[in-house]
Amino acid sequence: MLACARTGANRHQVGHPRWKFLTWCADADIPEVRRLAATVDRWWPETEAFIATGHSNAKSEGINRMIKLTARAAHGFRNPANQRLRTRCVTTRRAR
Template identity: 45%
Template structure:
């Protein structure tokens, strides 16, 4: 099941995605498990967004990484209350991370 979902998300065209979705539906019906049925409903609910991902390849991964990085810096600020220094630390750490 997991491999079929990965295959669906890696397809390069909407036609291939539709075929992969049909195969996934067959697997869900064969398994008759509540977890797979719930997964199928989720995929159907998010199908428009999945199509956009397949066509554009755009994800929010970079935004999520930056958010997590900033939250980590905030957690380890150790009581520093100077907002200018805080902002500088965020910029410097992100710049260092992107150059590596």
């Protein structure tokens, strides 16, 4: 399904692999596989949007993760200006 991303695939070309996957999961007699199918089905609108546009929020999620790790490593900042400075240093490309 995700292999169709950024290929210009139409709805049928994306829907058929999804149908095959969900059918395979339904035929499996494993509760974890059925739960996986339910999760994929629940998240399908978001997955379909990614396949159609090729856009995700991965960049912003990565920056948020870096900010949280910086705050955790500092055990809390007493000075907000220092917090902003340290966060800016961690999230810019020059620091990495």
